[in-house]
Amino acid sequence: MLENRIRCKKLMDKIMSPDEAAMLFETGMTVGTSGFTPAGYPKAVPIALGRRAERGDKLELTLLTGASVGDELDGVLSRAGIIKKRYPYQTNSSIRNSINEGNIEYCDIHLSNFSQYVKYGFLEEIDIALVEAVAINEDGGIIPSTSVGNANIYVEKADKVIVELNVSQPIELEGMHDVYSPKNPPYRDVIPILKAGDRIGTSYIPCNPEKIAAIVITDIMDADKKLSPVDDISNKIAENLIDFLDNEVKHNRLPENLLPLQSGVGSVANAVLAGLIYSKYENLSVYSEVIQDTVLDLIDCGKVSVASATSLTFSRNKQEHFYKNIDQYKKKIILRPQEISNNPEVIRRLGVIAINTAIEVDIYGNVNSSNIMGSRIMNGIGGSGDFARNSYISIFVTPATAKEGTISCIVPMVSHCDHTEHDVQVIVTEKGVADLRGLSPKERAKAIIENCTYGEYKEMLKDYYKNSLESCKYKHTPHNLEEALSWHVRYMKTGSMRI
Numbered sequence: 001m002l003e004n005r006i007r008c009k010k011l012m013d014k015i016m017s018p019d020e021a022a023m024l025f026e027t028g029m030t031v032g033t034s035g036f037t038p039a040g041y042p043k044a045v046p047i048a049l050g051r052r053a054e055r056g057d058k059l060e061l062t063l064l065t066g067a068s069v070g071d072e073l074d075g076v077l078s079r080a081g082i083i084k085k086r087y088p089y090q091t092n093s094s095i096r097n098s099i100n101e102g103n104i105e106y107c108d109i110h111l112s113n114f115s116q117y118v119k120y121g122f123l124e125e126i127d128i129a130l131v132e133a134v135a136i137n138e139d140g141g142i143i144p145s146t147s148v149g150n151a152n153i154y155v156e157k158a159d160k161v162i163v164e165l166n167v168s169q170p171i172e173l174e175g176m177h178d179v180y181s182p183k184n185p186p187y188r189d190v191i192p193i194l195k196a197g198d199r200i201g202t203s204y205i206p207c208n209p210e211k212i213a214a215i216v217i218t219d220i221m222d223a224d225k226k227l228s229p230v231d232d233i234s235n236k237i238a239e240n241l242i243d244f245l246d247n248e249v250k251h252n253r254l255p256e257n258l259l260p261l262q263s264g265v266g267s268v269a270n271a272v273l274a275g276l277i278y279s280k281y282e283n284l285s286v287y288s289e290v291i292q293d294t295v296l297d298l299i300d301c302g303k304v305s306v307a308s309a310t311s312l313t314f315s316r317n318k319q320e321h322f323y324k325n326i327d328q329y330k331k332k333i334i335l336r337p338q339e340i341s342n343n344p345e346v347i348r349r350l351g352v353i354a355i356n357t358a359i360e361v362d363i364y365g366n367v368n369s370s371n372i373m374g375s376r377i378m379n380g381i382g383g384s385g386d387f388a389r390n391s392y393i394s395i396f397v398t399p400a401t402a403k404e405g406t407i408s409c410i411v412p413m414v415s416h417c418d419h420t421e422h423d424v425q426v427i428v429t430e431k432g433v434a435d436l437r438g439l440s441p442k443e444r445a446k447a448i449i450e451n452c453t454y455g456e457y458k459e460m461l462k463d464y465y466k467n468s469l470e471s472c473k474y475k476h477t478p479h480n481l482e483e484a485l486s487w488h489v490r491y492m493k494t495g496s497m498r499i
Contacts, residue, residue, distance in 0.1 A: 005135040005165055006215065014215045021162050021214040022048035027060045030124040032154030033073065034131040036066035036311035036338065037265050037290050038091075038225060040147030042130045042164045043072035044218040053080035060084040062124055066149020066310065066338055067111060067289075067382060068092065070223035078104060087123070088114040089380040100376050108370060108380040111289070115339030118153050119184055128213075129158035131205075134169045140209030141202070144177055145169040146222055147311035148337045152179050152205045160213040168219040172326045177203050177335045193346050196260045196285040197306035199334065224316040227293060228267035230274050233399050236430035237268070238275025241355070241397065244426065244433045245281075248393070254353075260287035262347075262387045263294075264356040265313070270294045272355060272397055277301055287352050289341055289383045291333060293318040299332055308334045310341040342386040354391035356384040358398040358427075361452075362414045363445040363461060364477055365421035365436050367396050373488055374415035381418050388423045400429040400453055406496040408457040410448060412464045413484035427452050441477040442469075456498065 006012060022045055025031070035041025053059055059082045067089040068074070074092035077083045081103075083095065088109040090096060099106040109117065117123050131151045135143040144151055145166055155161055180201030182188050192200050248254040258281055263269045273294040276284065286295055286307035293315055298304040312335070314322055322329060340346065347354075358367045359378065370381050388394040396419070398409045409429070421444065427434040432451040436444045449461045464483060472478035491497050 018048035034151035035069035036147040036149035038223040041069035112342035129154035141204035234271035351392035354387035367419040371416035
């Protein structure tokens with residue numbers, strides 16, 4: 001019943017169709033939406049905006065989200081030519097192609113920084129906040145669905161708010177959220193989170209009901225987050241990572257139940273966390289951006305006692321499992337705004353162990369997590385920098401090779417650098433672990449080549465390092481730039497790094 005979901009009675013006359021709500025948008029507007037790693041994003045109104053464009057209406061919008069969103073938003077609007085500029089992270093193939101073809105301007109920003117950019121007024125003023133919700137309170141407070149992201153900030157800053165009330169999202173999500181927004185300097189206070197499970201805010205996004213211009217009823221489900229099955233390489237990476245953690249515990253550098261865990265988004269990160277299911281560790285906590293399938297498995301087997309994030313991103317089967325057991329999961333899962341889930345202050349205070357994935361790593365420990373061959377954006381930096389720069393231990397995982405062995409993920413010099421050697425402490429591949437803490441550049445190179453590579457690429461990297469050391473005038477970080485570049489040029493020409 002809608003009365004259970006729209007509790008502010010005077011808002012009942014704001015209910016309209018997606019096509020009616022789509023007419024509230026004008027070309028040149030800046031729109032902030034809910035959504036984070038295809039969860040909790042608006043779906044019906046963007047599809048209606050696509051229909052407007054098909055009818056010949058001229059629409060150009062600047063689009064701000066929390067992170068990646070589903071095809072109903074990024075895909076539909078990019079294919080319709082509606083998006084002029086996009087912030088701060090994406091994964092949709094249609095928008096990625098448009099960005100790489102130069103049809104959409106894209107600004108890739110650390111996710112914790114982006115929240116502040118909006119609050120500080122560094123970017124365009126927001127005309128419309130378009131957010132998905134499961135209910136609206138008597139005072140206009142908006143109860144989010146499966147993510148919070150930046151929705152609370154957009155609602156605060158926007159001139160108008162449009163709410164997509166998604167009845168396919170269970171009302172039982174209410175109570176899972178913890179919405180807290182720090183004040184801007186010089187009035188900012190300490191964020192009072194001392195443990196991953198601490199609650200410090202409200203269960204809804206505060207909103208003046210007078211700002212709500214439309215309510216659209218929808219039942220479109222979140223995108224099915226397809227995750228690759230756990231394979232032998234992922235299993236081996238997980239084993240190597242757990243061996244490293246075991247050693248840290250043995251030497252009293254970590255407690256027996258570790259410290260709060262963060263894991264990046266995607267199949268490799270999900271698979272690596274799965275290794276903890278069979279580990280000795282108990283009473284684990286998670287302080288991350290996203291809760292994926294494996295975190296539910298860890299909760300189910302009693303390994304994880306609390307998990308904090310800003311988004312729930314599940315495969316379809318796991319989503320159904322979550323909904324069936326939502327009352328139990330609500331006791332252990334907290335969803336926060338991304339300016340809190342990714343906040344450097346909290347990450348550093350809790351001592352989060354950051355585990356992120358890399359596209360490529362170079363022999364000195366620099367990491368590329370966003371671009372292919374230096375210029376073709378894949379997704380973006382996301383929150384990996386927030387955690388890598390502020391974590392207790394900064395770990396990056398990657399297979400040693402990709403594309404059936406035709407490309408090495410360990411290279412002489414990354415083609416694009418997202419995380420410098422100063423923010424990267426540990427590299428893990430299926431071959432082994434390179435602990436880079438306290439090592440000079442030359443020591444790092446030897447550790448990475450020896451422990452993280454194998455076969456022909458290991459020999460090629462050894463040769464590169466030896467030749468660079470002999471030919472380079474300056475010995476601190478020896479490089480042969482022409483030869484380093486040749487690795488990437490060779491792949492672009494032949495599709496393989498092999499000689």
